Amino acid sequence: xxxxxxxxxxxxxxxxxxxxxxxxxxxxxxxxxxxxxxxxxxxxxxxxxxxxxxxxxxxxxxxxxxxxxxxxxxxxxxxxxxxxxxxxxxxxxxxxxxxxxxxxxxxxx
Numbered sequence: 792x793x794x795x796x797x798x799x800x801x802x803x804x805x806x807x808x809x810x811x812x813x814x815x816x817x818x819x820x821x822x823x824x825x826x827x828x829x830x831x832x833x834x835x836x837x838x839x840x841x842x843x844x845x846x847x848x849x850x851x852x853x854x855x856x857x858x859x860x861x862x863x864x865x866x867x868x869x870x871x872x873x874x875x876x877x878x879x880x881x882x883x884x885x886x887x888x889x890x891x892x893x894x895x896x897x898x899x900x
Contacts, residue, residue: 856880 837845839854843863846853854864863880864872875882 834846834848837847839845842857844855844857846855850867852864852866853862854866855861856863859881861881862874865874867873
């Protein structure tokens with residue numbers, strides 16, 4: 792009985808300051824608004840060829856291999872590829888994804 796009272800008291804000591812911070816502290820910002828007059832086109836996805844897709848936000852372009860998700864290229868600040876181009880395509884970077892086909896064991900890429 793004493794042990795459960797101790798645990799309950801400990802949890803209250805941890806939880807109460809967090810509750811007070813949320814209740815009386817500054818409001819939480821869940822997202823930031825981008826002005827609607829922004830000239831940025833947002834994030835775009837392009838299929839470069841049957842084996843690659845490019846994610847482009849106007850600042851950085853990231854090229855991923857299909858279907859494995861290897862990061863094969865990163866274009867930034869007029870540098871065509873900031874990754875090591877001497878390495879094979881599978882050894883330049885990696886996008887970790889867990890996927891599965893219905894009814895099969897999940898795979899980690």
